[in-house]
Amino acid sequence: MDKYCVMGNPVEHSKSPWIHARFAELTGQRLRYDKQLVALDGFAHAVREFASHGGKGCNVTVPFKFESPALATRLSPRALLAQAANTLRFDDAGVFGDNTDGVGLVSDITANAGIDLRGRDVLLVGAGGAAAGVLGPLIEAVPRRVAVANRTLDKAQALIERHDALATQHRVELAASGLAVTGAFDVVVNATASSLAGAGVPVAGHVLKPGALAYDMMYGPAAQAFLAWARDNGGTPRDGLGMLVEQAAESFVVWRGVRPPAAQVLGELRAALA
Secondary structure, eight states: OEEEEEEESSOTTOOHHHHHHHHHHHHTOOEEEEEEEOOTTOHHHHHHHHHHTTEEEEEEOTTOTTTGGGGOSEEOHHHHHHTOOSEEEEETTEEEEEOOHHHHHHHIIIIISOOOOTTOEEEEEOOSHHHHHHHHHHHHTOOSEEEEEOSSHHHHHHHHHHTHHHHHHHTOEEEEEOSSOOSOEEEEEEOSSHHHHTOOOSSOGGGEEEEEEEEESOOGGGGHHHHHHHHHTTOEEEOTHHHHHHHHHHHHHHHHSOOOOHHHHHHHHHHHHO
């Protein structure tokens, strides 16, 4: 049976094993998917060990997404642009690295939440691995503008500069700022680790237009403070469970060449967690 896993630190909270087991069941694929806690200084070793023992691929989560590309012999265009990878595939040609986070986020917002991003004003909070993985697909959804806010302004500026050509191609305005954000937005995406760390929301409530989608990439208990902040400030809260399922579906395609029914699995997972 082909073996896959998710590697991260922390990783115990991950629902990825359940998701991929359900994908396999619904598509008739035979595989095993586990979660693996990796020492903060042991990611490269863990990946090589997993591959050498017959592993076919792995998902990569916090905090290793920026380390993944260095382990790949080939990278997808979206992983190259992000300089971060959340999906590795091991095959006869070597290690293929991809980034399915952005596709997962955009799919959840547009297909599952029913929000068209075209012409919208989007605020992306954070400039780490999670933000790097989603900025490209957000631009390709053709909003009017995307502002990247980060505690360290230089990181936000470097991220938008790397995406400048793509933004120009799609006629999307890009801007970078610190966390003292001015203006209001139709969609606010929290790509920081603030929710996972139990910290406060890193931006002020005025960034939300009335009814704006306030999206936290985290889900479950970790996302509750952000979702409450969104409600208190007139926004429409949404956690990252749909993104998790949608990016997993894209990873499943990379590994198996089969697209699973993500919407069905998302519905089942939300019901199970309710």
